[in-house]
Amino acid sequence: MKDKILDTAANKIQMHGLKKFTIDEIAKDLKISKKTIYKYFNSKDAIVEEFFKTVVESDKKNMENSLSHQNDFISKIHSIIYSNHKYKIPINLINEAKIYYPKEWGKIQELKQYKLGAIKKLLEEGVSxxxxxxxxxxxILIKMLEQTADTFLDYNFLMDNKMKFSEAIQEVLKIILYGISIK
Incomplete structure (x- = not known):
């Protein structure tokens, strides 16, 4: 039941955001009482906390699994950057988390640092x-990647440039891996 509650909450979070989804909506969708939800989660904030915990854990697990099945450098880079997690996080949720749920936003920052560490290790292996x-x-390259990641977590930048997060990352990879000059 806990997983069903979290799955339903994830759908509501994706549709309405972190602040606007309600326990009542989850209970209604699952045809259970709010009391049942409170058996598993003592508050709405506990649901949000579990949501982010699940995202981070599943992303790390999927990234490690994907890396173990890749052989070439470019595929490994893609495995790190594009690893999947159980629930989608629209970019506006990251900004909302930063404002209203700093602890959960911190988890996203830890995931970013984990991925940057994996990229750093991969780059060092690539040089060797x-x-x-x-x-x-x-x-310098790692710092550029870190700053770039922060830029692309900026919802306004993406909206102003009519880009999705994945499109922006793809453009950065293209520039870093292939350069900007015509050879």
């Missing part, structure tokens, strides 16, 4: 194996 040029300054 000769896939990446030896003269690339990895700390």
């Amino acid at each position: 194996s000769g896939v990446i040029r030896q003269d690339i300054n990895l700390p």
